[in-house]
Amino acid sequence: MTWSWRVERAYWAGEWPLLWRRGWWLLPFLLILTFFSAAPFVGHVINWTVVAAVAIIVLRRIRAARHFDSLLQRRWQEQTARWIVGSWPSLAVQLGLEVRDYSGRKIVTGAGNPSWDGSTCFLQVSMPPGLAREDLVAAAARIAQAFNAVRVTVEGEQISSLALRIEYVDALAQPFGFPLGGTWDGASVLMGISDGGAEWRLPLGPHTLVAGSSGSGKASLVWGLLLGLVQPIHSGLIEVWGIDRKGGMELAMGRDLLTRFASDAAHSVALLEDAVDQMQDRARKLAGITRQHTPTVDSPTVIVLIDELAALTAYETDREMLRRANAAIATLASQGRAVGFIVFACLQDPRKETLPARGLFTQTVGLRLRDRTETAMVLGDGAVAAGALCHEISASTPGVAYVLAENGTPPQRVRAAYAADEQIRDAALTYFAPNPRPVVLPVVEDESKPRRTRATRRTKTTEPQEES
Numbered sequence: 001m002t003w004s005w006r007v008e009r010a011y012w013a014g015e016w017p018l019l020w021r022r023g024w025w026l027l028p029f030l031l032i033l034t035f036f037s038a039a040p041f042v043g044h045v046i047n048w049t050v051v052a053a054v055a056i057i058v059l060r061r062i063r064a065a066r067h068f069d070s071l072l073q074r075r076w077q078e079q080t081a082r083w084i085v086g087s088w089p090s091l092a093v094q095l096g097l098e099v100r101d102y103s104g105r106k107i108v109t110g111a112g113n114p115s116w117d118g119s120t121c122f123l124q125v126s127m128p129p130g131l132a133r134e135d136l137v138a139a140a141a142r143i144a145q146a147f148n149a150v151r152v153t154v155e156g157e158q159i160s161s162l163a164l165r166i167e168y169v170d171a172l173a174q175p176f177g178f179p180l181g182g183t184w185d186g187a188s189v190l191m192g193i194s195d196g197g198a199e200w201r202l203p204l205g206p207h208t209l210v211a212g213s214s215g216s217g218k219a220s221l222v223w224g225l226l227l228g229l230v231q232p233i234h235s236g237l238i239e240v241w242g243i244d245r246k247g248g249m250e251l252a253m254g255r256d257l258l259t260r261f262a263s264d265a266a267h268s269v270a271l272l273e274d275a276v277d278q279m280q281d282r283a284r285k286l287a288g289i290t291r292q293h294t295p296t297v298d299s300p301t302v303i304v305l306i307d308e309l310a311a312l313t314a315y316e317t318d319r320e321m322l323r324r325a326n327a328a329i330a331t332l333a334s335q336g337r338a339v340g341f342i343v344f345a346c347l348q349d350p351r352k353e354t355l356p357a358r359g360l361f362t363q364t365v366g367l368r369l370r371d372r373t374e375t376a377m378v379l380g381d382g383a384v385a386a387g388a389l390c391h392e393i394s395a396s397t398p399g400v401a402y403v404l405a406e407n408g409t410p411p412q413r414v415r416a417a418y419a420a421d422e423q424i425r426d427a428a429l430t431y432f433a434p435n436p437r438p439v440v441l442p443v444v445e446d447e448s449k450p451r452r453t454r455a456t457r458r459t460k461t462t463e464p465q466e467e468s
């Protein structure tokens, strides 16, 4: 930290009360000595005491200069903790975090000693019987305002072990990127950082639904997934089949990372139905051998990546196409996981009408959404009650989201890394998919000929129309 008067003032503002607490007894001591100043040596004792006190003050200031940052932070933590603990009882009463016992006596929610992790304070709270975790969650925003914090969340599930997490600095406020080609652990993808500043890894396996309003950062989730998987994509252990119903605009930049690609409705549905066929084919082959597919180059994990899912499942004007898309997505999402077919889909409008198979997506990422109702549609009422407030995410922090894992753990607040265009182009150039294949449209059925089954229609192709 560079020196400034502001820093100096902050130092002395913390130093004087500390010196006073430790050295107040010196004043009466010196005062008493002055009564005996006529006695031999007493004058010397007074002088040397004053000199020693000044020397201590100066030496402490010199020593503090070596670790000014941590010293000032520690002082700030101590002052803030005292303030939090001191103002908690009246705040708890004002927020109604109290109950009355049978004799009419008030029992107020108590607070323990705060502990710190950087600029985040953890305050243990003990709630009296009759109050619930939800009461604390409901009061979190007002507690944050009362304590001048950027956010307050409730940690812990059991009423007996709840703590308030009071954040004074938002670890997710600043955008960041990741270097390309990080290590792939075979089970999850490094997507960004979580609230506490730790890595956020998205498990690969559950079908994932990403929902967010326009401009909320869905693209950073799409590219986070692709860039996090560049190694297995390039080695052929993972294939990504991309559908971009925004006319191919989004995925075009990293197209070479995709094994298959479709942008119009007909090719998108053909790609989905092909995925269903291959999934069922693989399921037949694995039946009786294993219950969980292990990816190999000959039998890779297939990720069906869909940007703007609603264009396929709701906005498509061809009703037959709509029906086929919904059927294929529901089949993939209900049967694909064990045989290595995973759906990762993004959409803006999370209503049930836009995605009938919403319940089959077991891992959900809620970016900024329009209102509480939308948040509840994406993450569920329980997650909203637990503090996942997608509708309160600021428009100035695209990529910030709440993730609901399939194992039922409380929603996690995260921010996705930002992938620059240059990085996406580099990735596509260096880590291209080794075995790209076009999407071939099934031949249009001639009504004059006898009808064939759907399976035959898909496999028999004459003069195929490709989208490669």
Ligand SMILES: Nc1ncnc2c1ncn2[C@@H]1O[C@H](COP(=O)(O)OP(=O)(O)OP(=O)(O)O)[C@@H](O)[C@H]1O
Binding pocket: 175, 176, 212, 213, 214, 215, 216, 217, 218, 219, 220, 348, 398, 399, 400, 415, 416, 417, 418, 419
């Ligand atoms: N993780 C991120 N960190 C920082 N900035 C981001 C992040 N993600 C997106 N942005 C910024 O926000 C803008 C909008 O993001 P993005 O295009 O991903 O939104 P979107 O949800 O895909 O919107 P739409 O649905 O309208 O395409 C981007 O231009 C980018 O500058």
